[in-house]
Amino acid sequence: MAKYLLLKHYRGAPAAVNDVPMDRWTPEEISAHMQYMQDFADRLEKTGEFVDGQALAPEGSWVRYDGEGRPPVTDGPFAETKDLIAGWMIIDVDSHDRAVELAGELSAAPGAGGKPIHEWLEVRPFLTAPPTVTE
Amino acid sequence: MDELLPRSLTPSVLAVLVRRGADFAAAEDAVQDALVEAVRVWPKDAPRDPKGWLVTVAWRRFLDATRADASRRRREGLLDEEPVPGPAPAVDDTLQLYFLCAHPSLTPSSAVALTLRAVGGLTTRQIARAYLVPEATMAQRISRAKRTVSGVRFDRPGDVSTVLRVLYLVFNEGYSGDVDLAAEAIRLTRQLAAAIDHPEVAGLLALMLLHHARRASRTAPDGSLVPLAEQDRGRWDTGMIAEGVGILQAALARDRLGEFQAQAAVAALHADAPTAQETDWVQIVEWYDELVGLTDNPVVRLNRAVAVGEADGPRAGLAELASLSDALPRHTAVAAYLHERDGDLSTAARLYAEAAHKAPTLAERDHLTRQAARLNAGLRR
Numbered sequence: 001m002a003k004y005l006l007l008k009h010y011r012g013a014p015a016a017v018n019d020v021p022m023d024r025w026t027p028e029e030i031s032a033h034m035q036y037m038q039d040f041a042d043r044l045e046k047t048g049e050f051v052d053g054q055a056l057a058p059e060g061s062w063v064r065y066d067g068e069g070r071p072p073v074t075d076g077p078f079a080e081t082k083d084l085i086a087g088w089m090i091i092d093v094d095s096h097d098r099a100v101e102l103a104g105e106l107s108a109a110p111g112a113g114g115k116p117i118h119e120w121l122e123v124r125p126f127l128t129a130p131p132t133v134t135e
Numbered sequence: 136m137d138e139l140l141p142r143s144l145t146p147s148v149l150a151v152l153v154r155r156g157a158d159f160a161a162a163e164d165a166v167q168d169a170l171v172e173a174v175r176v177w178p179k180d181a182p183r184d185p186k187g188w189l190v191t192v193a194w195r196r197f198l199d200a201t202r203a204d205a206s207r208r209r210r211e212g213l214l215d216e217e218p219v220p221g222p223a224p225a226v227d228d229t230l231q232l233y234f235l236c237a238h239p240s241l242t243p244s245s246a247v248a249l250t251l252r253a254v255g256g257l258t259t260r261q262i263a264r265a266y267l268v269p270e271a272t273m274a275q276r277i278s279r280a281k282r283t284v285s286g287v288r289f290d291r292p293g294d295v296s297t298v299l300r301v302l303y304l305v306f307n308e309g310y311s312g313d314v315d316l317a318a319e320a321i322r323l324t325r326q327l328a329a330a331i332d333h334p335e336v337a338g339l340l341a342l343m344l345l346h347h348a349r350r351a352s353r354t355a356p357d358g359s360l361v362p363l364a365e366q367d368r369g370r371w372d373t374g375m376i377a378e379g380v381g382i383l384q385a386a387l388a389r390d391r392l393g394e395f396q397a398q399a400a401v402a403a404l405h406a407d408a409p410t411a412q413e414t415d416w417v418q419i420v421e422w423y424d425e426l427v428g429l430t431d432n433p434v435v436r437l438n439r440a441v442a443v444g445e446a447d448g449p450r451a452g453l454a455e456l457a458s459l460s461d462a463l464p465r466h467t468a469v470a471a472y473l474h475e476r477d478g479d480l481s482t483a484a485r486l487y488a489e490a491a492h493k494a495p496t497l498a499e500r501d502h503l504t505r506q507a508a509r510l511n512a513g514l515r516r
Contacts, residue, residue, distance in 0.1 A: 023507035
């Protein structure tokens with residue numbers, strides 16, 4: 001088994017095919033989308049492949065150490081930040097192919113007009129612990 | 136067997152051990168062990184005196200642990216004499232435990248965890264699941280909290296208001312994992328109300344009951360939020376509302392108004408309206424005026440602006456809103472709502488989308504996005 005992070009972006013991903021902001025969908029289209037996402041997570045729990053899913057607020061801040069005895073420096077949020085993560089799902093699957101297959105399904109979630117969004121999702125493998133058997 | 140019975144005895148059993156001279160941290164561990172044992176044994180062989188049973192088992196566990204610890208320390212040359220346990224008094228120190236677990240030296244998250252374990256009798260695993268943190272993390276949080284209060288004198292009265300804040304935090308966490316934290320908070324507040332006669336304790340209990348009574352109607356089958364005005368009032372728990380109102384009236388009659396009583400009064404006025412249209416908004420505004428006087432909390436002022444918008448019209452509500460910082464959480468959502476009521480649908484749609492962007496919870500974000508979508512769909516027609 002290997003863990004993968006499926007990342008969804010507010011900004012920074014290539015544009016989706018069906019790229020309409022959610023507040024321009026109909027309420028029914030929003031409900032259909034939510035249902036699809038819920039069903040997807042439920043299904044992965046049943047297959048034993050779901051690990052975690054979280055959504056992030058769009059605005060945060062940048063923080064860094066500013067030397068002994070000083071409070072950390074905070075800055076931002078920066079509107080120009082190119083990459084903005086919206087949330088993630090962590091899955092534990094048998095193969096990279098399976099991770100890609102699931103990301104594809106997630107990207108097919110319905111959007112405006114009830115049609116798939118074709119949203120770009122980032123699939124990132126976790127670095128794992130070294131295997132017990134090495135030769 | 137009543138599943139809650141062993142847990143409901145937790146604080147009084149723990150208090151007996153502490154009164155006998157056991158240190159709080161060790162006593163608490165011993166009581167947890169006894170609870171686990173009770174869950175195993177009682178369904179087959181229920182004791183006639185459950186509290187006596189728990190005290191006996193917990194005390195034995197405590198002595199075993201202390202002896203093991205003492206002989207280890209003696210082996211290591213660290214200990215001269217064994218502590219002598221004190222006498223067991225008859226008084227119930229449940230209240231003291233509430234004070235200890237909500238001690239001002241604890242952070243809110245530690246106080247919450249310690250209260251749920253030492254007063255509520257929940258296991259570390261249950262608490263960890265409810266707060267979505269790893270069990271090891273929660274175990275550390277609890278043992279650090281126990282160390283923090285280990286030097287606190289057990290016989291001094293504490294501050295009820297800190298206890299109430301902890302219980303309110305637990306209640307607000309709602310429901311996750313296999314523990315219903317809202318129901319647990321109600322149980323603990325009820326137990327507190329039995330141990331101390333205080334109008335604000337009653338006020339908090341009333342507030343919790345009045346909110347809990349509406350819980351089933353607050354979410355749609357698909358998990359989306361249902362605003363108060365659209366809730367199916369037939370699904371409100373009228374028995375729980377009646378209990379909450381009764382408790383509140385008795386508290387208010389004592390003429391020592393506090394924050395929780397005033398909040399409960401607002402909740403009672405909502406619960407009392409057969410339809411959303413029949414809500415007595417004028418009285419609600421008056422209660423918010425009382426609350427502003429009691430706390431001067433900007434969030435209260437924001438809620439007051441909503442009430443003013445209902446009582447005197449959306450323009451009046453917007454005028455109130457204008458005096459508040461737009462950095463306040465939910466300020467934009469309130470502005471969107473008032474603009475919609477005022478008929479300015481395109482401004483409302485824009486503000487709903489903006490409010491969704493700032494929403495602190497997923498459910499609120501979805502709700503606000505739907506509001507924006509609903510208005511935008513209407514505007515396209």
